[in-house]
Amino acid sequence: MKIFSAAQLKKADELTIKIQGITSTQLMERAASLVTNEIDKRLQNADIAIKIFCGIGNNGGDGLVIARQLIEKGYRVKVFVVNYSDNRSQDFLINYDRLKETTNDWPEYIKDEGDFPEIDPNDFVIDAIFGIGLNRPLEGWIGELVTYINQSKAFILAIDMPSGLFSDRVPAEKDCLISANFTLSFQTPKLVFFLPQTMDYVGDLQVLDIGLDRDFLSSEKTNYELINKHEARTLYKPRKSNSHKGNYGHALVIGGSYGKIGSVLLSTKAALRTGAGLVSTFIPKCGYNILQTALPEAMVITDKNEEKLTNIDHRMDPSVICFGMGAGKDPKTVEAFKELLQKTEKPMLIDADGLNMISENQELLEFLPKKSLLTPHPKELQRLIGDWNDDFEKIEKVQEFTQSHDLVLVLKGSHTFVFGEGHVYINNSGNPGMATAGSGDVLSGIIAGLISQQYSSLAAAILGVYLHGISGDIVAENRSYQALISGDIVENMGAAFQALFAD
Numbered sequence: 213m214k215i216f217s218a219a220q221l222k223k224a225d226e227l228t229i230k231i232q233g234i235t236s237t238q239l240m241e242r243a244a245s246l247v248t249n250e251i252d253k254r255l256q257n258a259d260i261a262i263k264i265f266c267g268i269g270n271n272g273g274d275g276l277v278i279a280r281q282l283i284e285k286g287y288r289v290k291v292f293v294v295n296y297s298d299n300r301s302q303d304f305l306i307n308y309d310r311l312k313e314t315t316n317d318w319p320e321y322i323k324d325e326g327d328f329p330e331i332d333p334n335d336f337v338i339d340a341i342f343g344i345g346l347n348r349p350l351e352g353w354i355g356e357l358v359t360y361i362n363q364s365k366a367f368i369l370a371i372d373m374p375s376g377l378f379s380d381r382v383p384a385e386k387d388c389l390i391s392a393n394f395t396l397s398f399q400t401p402k403l404v405f406f407l408p409q410t411m412d413y414v415g416d417l418q419v420l421d422i423g424l425d426r427d428f429l430s431s432e433k434t435n436y437e438l439i440n441k442h443e444a445r446t447l448y449k450p451r452k453s454n455s456h457k458g459n460y461g462h463a464l465v466i467g468g469s470y471g472k473i474g475s476v477l478l479s480t481k482a483a484l485r486t487g488a489g490l491v492s493t494f495i496p497k498c499g500y501n502i503l504q505t506a507l508p509e510a511m512v513i514t515d516k517n518e519e520k521l522t523n524i525d526h527r528m529d530p531s532v533i534c535f536g537m538g539a540g541k542d543p544k545t546v547e548a549f550k551e552l553l554q555k556t557e558k559p560m561l562i563d564a565d566g567l568n569m570i571s572e573n574q575e576l577l578e579f580l581p582k583k584s585l586l587t588p589h590p591k592e593l594q595r596l597i598g599d600w601n602d603d604f605e606k607i608e609k610v611q612e613f614t615q616s617h618d619l620v621l622v623l624k625g626s627h628t629f630v631f632g633e634g635h636v637y638i639n640n641s642g643n644p645g646m647a648t649a650g651s652g653d654v655l656s657g658i659i660a661g662l663i664s665q666q667y668s669s670l671a672a673a674i675l676g677v678y679l680h681g682i683s684g685d686i687v688a689e690n691r692s693y694q695a696l697i698s699g700d701i702v703e704n705m706g707a708a709f710q711a712l713f714a715d
């Protein structure tokens with residue numbers, strides 16, 4: 213699903229009105245009734261006090277329509293107009309009059325702290341104060357109102373966006389914003405819903421298709437895309453019945469050191485479970501028995517050194533090399549890595565200590581084969597490209613870095629971001645249980661397994677990250693977040709593939 217900017221959404225809005233021959237008031241009615249239906253579906257006519265805080269722009273207009281529709285359905289609704297200016301939007305005014313025709317319980321105006329209403333923890337609060345039109349921080353009593361609403365402990369549903377959250381920048385630490393339990397957003401999600409600094413304000417997210425012009429939505433260019441099942445499924449390559457293991461490539465996993473052979477084992481297993489035709493490992497001698505015993509499906513070649521990698525003389529022609537897990541950073545290993553980079557032409561996947569070696573020896577960057585993949589977590593990224601001021605600057609820096617070196621970069625996090633060819637793909641699968649030892653090693657193996665089956669680096673990264681997340685979700689459902697271990701993610705790869713095609 214494409215992620216658009218506020219300006220693009222405004223454009224979509226205007227175009228839709230023109231092409232569909234409707235008024236903006238009708239579009240607002242359509243959008244708001246989708247919200248009303250969602251609320252009605254969940255509340256099931258429960259006798260709950262619903263308090264709707266409406267701004268005076270179109271987000272507030274949405275709030276007024278929702279109020280009218282809920283009242284018509286018999287709900288107990290109280291509307292508060294957050295009167296921060298006299299500049300009311302046209303659709304606000306129209307819907308204000310319509311609301312007054314529906315109920316005798318007219319909206320109350322909030323003009324300063326003295327007007328703040330009582331909010332009970334059992335109330336259902338709807339935040340329709342600001343949406344994508346917010347262009348400066350909430351100041352004075354509006355900021356205090358937002359803090360007051362948050363402190364009420366009532367359930368907060370944000371319309372389109374939590375008020376105070378900008379669509380194109382990160383708020384300052386002192387800024388006030390609604391911390392929603394649930395956000396119902398119109399047409400497309402907003403980028404800030406997925407950034408580590410702002411995602412917590414959104415709560416659970418649902419995007420409502422308000423029927424904006426299809427042609428515009430599909431032809432309008434954006435650098436950001438959210439990856440759900442639909443997008444992942446389009447990347448999947450089915451297997452031909454007339455095929456053999458040679459059709460699915462050969463992944464070579466290189467890494468490990470004394471005490472860290474498990475990481476190579478996890479990656480190797482993951483590459484096999486993802487469908488690589490053949491998987492080999494190159495490890496220090498101490499890992500030989502471990503690998504051969506735990507995973508008879510893999511071939512094992514060893515370094516001359518017992519405990520670390522010193523000379524990676526693999527003499528193979530693998531489809532992809534996955535390097536770095538558990539490798540350590542011994543100077544001899546760095547030297548061996550450099551030689552490996554110099555003699556490898558196909559894209560490589562570099563993870564963990566491989567990334568740290570590059571960070572500490574930046575000259576290695578120039579030897580990286582084109583379209584190679586780096587899979588850092590935020591700390592590893594920071595060591596690689598330096599610090600950033602906020603998430604937007606981070607995205608910009610990673611874009612610059614990946615484009616100047618012709619790389620694909622997988623930035624791991626609760627929403628993993630894949631950067632490649634100037635685009636950013638935001639993964640929407642996975643769960644907090646996956647923050648566990650070895651989860652990254654499994655991801656590397658999955659991506660390598662896909663590359664070996666002739667997926668491009670970028671497609672392998674996007675699909676691999678998605679499948680990894682889905683597998684984790686399947687485990688968490690059966691085992692809880694706490695009990696999830698990374699080996700489980702490997703074991704459930706089969707179910708993850710099946711889930712791609714289950715409705």
Ligand SMILES: NC(=O)C1=CN([C@@H]2O[C@H](COP(=O)(O)OP(=O)(O)OC[C@H]3O[C@@H](n4cnc5c(N)ncnc54)[C@H](O)[C@@H]3O)[C@@H](O)[C@H]2O)[C@@H](O)CC1
Pocket residue numbers: 221222224225239240243267268269270271272273274296297301341342343344345346347348349350351371372373398399424
């Ligand atoms: N596709 C769309 O774009 C649709 C938009 N709709 C609603 O319209 C919203 C956007 O409406 P608006 O553009 O009127 O904007 P908002 O209602 O978000 O904000 C209202 C106005 O407040 C002013 N303002 C911004 N920051 C302020 C601050 N800190 N203090 C005081 N005033 C401030 C701005 O001039 C802004 O235009 C969306 O979020 C959505 O809820 C829906 O009605 C359906 C269709």
Ligand SMILES: [K+]
Pocket residue numbers: 271339340341342343370371372373374375
């Ligand atoms: K809002």
